[in-house]
Amino acid sequence: MSLLLVLAACLLTCLGQIAQKNAVENWRGQPSGWGEKLRSPWLWLAIAALGAGLLVWLLVLQRLEVGVAYPMLSLNFVLITLIARFVFHEPIDRRHWLGVALVIGGVILLGLHT
Template sequence: MTTFLLFVLSVFSSSMSQYWQKRAAMLFAMQPDLRPLQKLFSRPLILSVFFLGVGAMTWLGVLSVWDVSMAYPLLSINFVIMLLLSHYVFNEPISVRQWIGITLIMLGVIFLAGGEQWLI
């Protein structure tokens, strides 16, 4: 169960890192005159790097227990999270093709994880 919680934290951290990268990109686009050091020490970029580090450390904990051949495909949950975040937070449209893709990804995750004792 502890490894599963590490996995959830890793997925959450990875998604949050992507969220803050998008925020940083938006900030840089809105303020093109920012100097490189201002960009480097901007709140969104710092938070992105922080969550990236947390995600990497928790991912190492997951890999110390789970086989990478099973664990890595489960990270595709990040695609689902980010698509939904982009829609609800950044007001990006989701096409029918993307909904079909999300459905296929989730079916793949369920198929991979279904009945496996290592998730528990």
């Protein structure tokens, strides 16, 4: 159950980060007034997803030691890298992919501890 909560926290925070990216992308070329920006559905999705991620994270911290739980959030780096590459078509070099592989290995080692 704890690992599912960690995964849910990761997915919610990643959703929030992607929504932030889409919000600022949609702001390009628009007037610089905050009134228009605050009406962005992407901005509100980001706030909701990050808020929900925070609440799930609090549940995680009730169940796992912070020394185990916090490093598992590094899964966000993996998920965001995959989204950056395959959704936003950003270039990812070999060194970055090696870092992603090392993060996955570390999370697996931590997962075996729980």
